Amino acid sequence: MFGLSVEGMMTNSFDGVSRRGLVAAGAALSAGTLAAMAPTEAAAAPPSALDGPPRPQASPVxxxxxxxxxxxxxxxxxxxxxxxxxxxxxxxxxxxxxxxxxxxxxxxxxxxxxxxxxxxxxxxxxxxxxxxxxxxxxxxxxxxxxxxxxxxxxxxxxxxxxxxxxxxxxxxxxxxxxxxxxxxxxxxxxxxxxxxxxxxxxxxxxxxGGALSLRRAPARAYDSRTETKFAAGETRTITLGEQVARAGTVGMFAQVAVLSPSSAGYIQVWPATDERPAAGELRHPATSATFSVTCPLPTSRKVKIYSQRAAHILVDLCGTVG
Structure with a gap:
């Protein structure tokens, strides 16, 4: 029901192994051999102009x-x-x-x-x-x-x-x-x-037809700063307007931001027709945080948002299903 996007970093272990292997192998080579190899190791030859882009190219103009x-x-x-x-x-x-x-x-x-x-x-x-x-x-x-x-x-x-x-x-x-x-x-x-x-x-x-559609730019769907800050433990029901989610939309992809929370805590987002779920907490530190949320939408296009701590909450719609 919920999706949380977490970006991480990945190192290329193959690069590290190959470099260690080159160093070890280099110790066994003569200085003359290393000198001859240096230009090749320093930079690979650029691709030939004849390589060109992949063929065929459909509708380049x-x-x-x-x-x-x-x-x-x-x-x-x-x-x-x-x-x-x-x-x-x-x-x-x-x-x-x-x-x-x-x-x-x-x-x-x-x-x-x-x-x-x-x-x-x-x-x-x-x-x-x-x-x-x-x-x-x-x-x-x-x-x-x-x-x-x-x-x-x-x-x-x-x-x-x-x-x-x-x-x-x-x-x-x-x-x-x-x-x-x-x-x-x-x-x-x-x-x-x-x-x-x-x-x-x-x-x-x-x-x-159930198709996924991504917006060219996120659209602001809700901003509590135009109303009042969420109280600790408060649940609100918001409606996604036609300008951001047309009739017939069955799901949303959104960025939900928690601004200036009173302390570390969590929020939850779920369809307004359902009970508050027992899982799916989006936990934030004592500072502002942003989450990527995937949530089904009922025909009313209403969702509920719960905030454990006092905070402002923003919802930016990035895409829809249906």
């Missing part, structure tokens, strides 16, 4: 132009190797700007599984369109055993451009879902014969 991630959303990324051409006479190519077709007009397709209970909130395409006019991508739902696309979620207008661009579309609330079990989201865009439309991939923002 898209990673620099993508829109900021939104709080609460979990993202699935579609890279250039996930995209297929529809026309049998089209040639699939991998270029500096992504996947495109040559030799035939076609549509490019990619898909992503939609877990049960998940809502689709937004989709971002990474596209170069040098046709001189707007082209359109689309989002389609495919349901298991249906044999066809059941519904178009959104149309994605891609304006003309001289370089790759990020095109973000919010899915209308009535189309967010959740959807039937076994649903796939299909993404498509039309490409002309001359490869003036090049699709490098996409990003799908999903919400819910």
């Amino acid at each position: 898209a990673s620099t132009i993508a829109s900021p991630r939104r709080n609460y959303l979990v993202y699935r990324t579609i890279g250039e190797f996930d995209i297929s051409v529809e026309s049998s006479s089209a040639e699939r190519q991998f270029g500096g700007r992504g996947v495109h077709s040559v030799g035939a007009q076609t549509s490019l397709w990619a898909s992503v599984d939609v877990p049960a209970g998940v809502q689709i909130k937004d989709v971002e395409f990474y596209v170069t369109n040098t046709t001189g006019s707007t082209v359109y991508g689309a989002l389609w739902l495919w349901t298991a055993d249906s044999g066809y696309f059941s519904y178009q979620l959104a149309s994605i207008p891609v304006p003309t451009s001289s370089s790759q661009q990020a095109v973000l579309v919010d899915v209308a609330s009535e189309n967010n879902g959740p959807y039937p079990t076994g649903t796939k989201l299909f993404l498509t865009i039309y490409t002309p014969v001359n490869a003036t439309v090049q699709w490098n991939g996409a990003r799908v923002g999903m919400l819910g």
Whole structure:
């Protein structure tokens, strides 16, 4: 029910052993041999420029132009190797700007599984369109055993451009879902014969379905300094507002700070619908301390906090489940 993060330090025993071994071995070597070895031992040769980064690299440009991630959303990324051409006479190519077709007009397709209970909130395409006019991508739902696309979620207008661009579309609330079990989201865009439309991939923002979502920055959920200090032995019930924990959230990851306690003691955090647990004390010294707390949330999004000592308590939400 509770999680306490404790950071520690770890030493690399292998390094220590290898150094002792080198010293011992060095005693048996001649001075000339040691002199010859010194440059090698002092510094390893730098990696060759030919080594380069790992291959393949998916969407290297898209990673620099993508829109900021939104709080609460979990993202699935579609890279250039996930995209297929529809026309049998089209040639699939991998270029500096992504996947495109040559030799035939076609549509490019990619898909992503939609877990049960998940809502689709937004989709971002990474596209170069040098046709001189707007082209359109689309989002389609495919349901298991249906044999066809059941519904178009959104149309994605891609304006003309001289370089790759990020095109973000919010899915209308009535189309967010959740959807039937076994649903796939299909993404498509039309490409002309001359490869003036090049699709490098996409990003799908999903919400819910028990997914873990981490905030880009912690959000202050509670601060007793706006009220009064906890009295020794006091329990308070706090509600996490919609601005930090949306409806349907089933768990939280938070940093809980104890400020200026009267003496060493402990605090406890638990769902407001439960009895105070017999374990899970977060013990602090006679000075301020911060704890990482994992706690389930009831539908009311209410939690209880107990403080053994008089102190101020702050709760910063770092992430949610659901």
